[in-house]
Amino acid sequence: MKIQAKSREHFRHFLPIATRWMDNDAYGHVNNVVYYSWFDTVVNQFLIAHRVLDIEQSQVIGLVIETQCNYFASVAFPDTIVAGLAVSKLGNSSVRYELGIFKENESQASAQGHFVHVYVDREQRRPAPIPDAMRHLLMSIQSDKHD
Template identity: 45%
Template sequence: MTKAAPLTRDAYRVFQRLPTRWRDNDAYGHMNNAVFYEYVDTAVNAWIIRSETLIVPHGPVIGLVVASECRFHAALGFPDPVDAGLRVARIGRSSVRYEVGLFRGDATDAAAEAGFTHVYVDARTRRPVPLPTDFATALQTLECAAPT
């Protein structure tokens, strides 16, 4: 199996710098795999909150994670900061596929690439609902040319 080259910074639309913590490292001295997902979740939800188009966490529409995956290219870990690059690969009627690249500080190549799909639902019934118009418009600013 041939390993694909990591994406570079120019593949992503917005970035957020996230500090690492001593406890993020595992016994082998690099970031524990589960922590990568914490950074992905933080990058997506921080952007949603900054967009001011959904009321998080107590609004009438909430996003539920229905799928996630991560490809690892290089180690990350304390004390290096992580830059999380965010883009949107697909906007559906009630779902969004986000893609997040995790970079060691100012590195050009992603150390990890993650996919993260939210289905947006009525907070009370947990049934899928169409994306709110303002939210869908904001998401379009993150769209990439072609999904990976």
Template identity: 50%
Template sequence: MATPALKARRRSDYKFQLEYRTRWSDNDMYHHVNNSVYYYLFDSVVNTYLIQHCSLHPPTSPQIGLVVHSHCDYLAPIEFPAVVDLALRVRKLGNSSVTYEIAVFERGHEEVKAVGEFIHVFVDRRSRRPAKNGMSEELQKGLERLLADRPRL
């Protein structure tokens, strides 16, 4: 996606948000949040939503999500101490896959600091193959609520 479009993102473009307070250990030697921490945050906001709104229970659910793709566009640094808002929406929802978009905003600043993409393919826990009928109904319905082209809840 083009950088100008990403830089135009606002909190209101996303339907689920989660707060994160940076830790001293999140910083790298350049005194900003390390790139690897962003991926940790992406995983956290996605899985928080799945657990709270899609009835996913990672240790026992019959289906699990496997990450098949992820990337991040870093637009501006964040440094400790900071509170960030992780904003989540679904850009594409398929039969067994979902493409999430996650934006990272620093509290007190309107401009987006990073925008990431994360693709899950939901598979049977045992076989690691997509289910014949795709993802579960609860999962599908929960993810539909985050579709980018739907009105905000």
């Protein structure tokens, strides 16, 4: 099954990110590991900006248990990208984030993937229910598009 690039309309939150000189690799494009950094950045920026995650104090924290990315078009410094975010599955203690990386003015993703967080008690590292405020925020970016 061929995976198709998603459009911006699939995503509910967007974060512009400037590429850096150091993001390019020897092949002249952004190295694949940088995409995962962008995924992590857009998820955590969203949670922190909406005050449902305090990286130093929150009782419950999200641990990544799964990531995946597909690449469709090269991105290179000095491009500005826009990272798109949506939630496709929201469980009791886990969430699957859908992510898209778009060149600044393009409507189709240059790359897309997902990130699964399991929320755990900070001290015990055992699964814990997603706090109500976070759950309501995550529900606000749930995607009903499955393209």
